[in-house]
Amino acid sequence: MKIYHLSHTDLDGYACQFITHFYFKNVKFYNSNYGKEINDNFNAILSDIEKDENFEKAIILITDLNLTLSQCEEFNKICQEKKIKIFLLDHHQSGEECAKKYSWYLLDSKRSATKITYDFFSKICHCDSELSRFVDVVNSVDIWLNEDKNFELGKVFLGLIANAKEINRVMFKEMQVYYMFFLLERARKFIDKENSNVLLDNATHFIKKDFFTKDRDDTLANLISNFVVEKLSELKGDFTIEYEGYKGILTVNIGSTSIIGNDFLVKNPDYDFFVDISSRKTLSFRANGKIDVSIMAKNLVGGGGHKNASGGLFSGYKDSANYNYIKAQFLDLIKSKELKKENMNATTNT
Structure with missing residues (x-):
């Protein structure tokens, strides 16, 4: 079984993929904004599935993205024809009409997509207390629970991902996703610490430098430039x-x-x-x-x-x-x- 996971390009979207990666290792990740980009990514997934020798065991997972009825109709038809399993986990109320029509479209507007994804997979696999606390932080800021104890740290999480522009997601898709995972993995170590939001905010620069530093220390700008040139040379x-x-x-x-x-x-x-x-x-x-x-x-x-x-x-x-x-x-x-x-x-x- 291989999961092809398409998600949004914000904290909630990448956190959903972080959870999938926690539970499963045979996963390929894709990220999209709304509109035509969803269709482009879906077609890319289909192309990748066709190249896979075990394509009959493919699962398409979509999180934190609400589809239009026409997209649902198209995706449903293709998946039925190709015998591909598809399911969607989302929390945007605008997808209600789709959720009523398609059984694979799971919608709950009271939870973030991250929490929906964790609740879904933790029931199938197992619960994890540390991962659950991470989910609570993302959930607090994504559905804006400003009285929640995790809210201020969630805001720093939000900015951490929103400002992570160092790796180009068009040219280095896989590396960009794993960079997001690196940031989230480091960020969750601050959960439950006193003044966690301030500590993470202060540490962000050095967390990024840790990812890009190889042989010697340098300015973050030079480290990023060296990284990009190295990747361009490889590819x-x-x-x-x-x-x-x-x-x-x-x-x-x-x-x-x-x-x-x-x-x-x-x-x-x-x-x-x-x-x-x-x-x-x-x-x-x-x-x-x-x-x-x-x-x-x-x-x-x-x-x-x-x-x-x-x-x-x-x-x-x-x-x-x-x-x-x-x-x-x-x-x-x-x-x-x-x-x-x-x-x-x-x-x-x-």
Whole structure:
């Protein structure tokens, strides 16, 4: 049996996955906001299930996300056809109509999704007192029990996850989830301590440094940059693109483009350029002397800048949580410009 667990991108969503990970080890995690992103993740899950030799034992678990009726109808039909078990644990009242129609849609608006998930699995497996206390902290802030003893610590939990932007969830999905687990595991050690909320708030910076520190101490910013460059170097085959015979890498919302882009090109001399695309449709181009990215930016999106650092706006870009979809858009952009150039040359020659 393998569980494919889709959850929300906030404290409650990651805490649900933390609980699933506590009880089961054969789990693959996905995270989503609402709308089309849920469908994109569901399709990604189906693709992963089909690649699994034991796909007939697959279970799709959705937590802290309420679906629309059309999504329920689509997911239900597909799961029945493929004989995949599906169940949803949620607490958003807006899913009431779905819960009434589908038996696999379990809804309780009086508990956080984290508490629903814990209560569900603890009955099937076993109770755990320490995990239960962790659940109480998340529950207190998620359903806003401001008189609860755990509420102030819950607020720090909330901020800890909301501000954990260090690892890109589009490019490094698995690592990003386990980073959240690391933070939650460290955070729950503060439960029951005196002034626990203040202690955790003070310790947050050092908890993050513990995750990113390897050989030597450094500033958190440098540690994160080194980590990202290392991961990009490990996975560069997945992110590689080509432009007019030059080899480059395409990233998404990577942040600190000048530092990370330059560090990556220095550590990977076989690459000629670095491009990052943001949710705001902006493109950041970086090079290390092998290609003039100001010309590249101009040719692709009418942008410009310096030889080794330029930018532009990809007006036709559609943001997504699916890296392959984003990469396909950029490759289509390159191809369209190449075809336009070929047509212009053909017209000139005739």
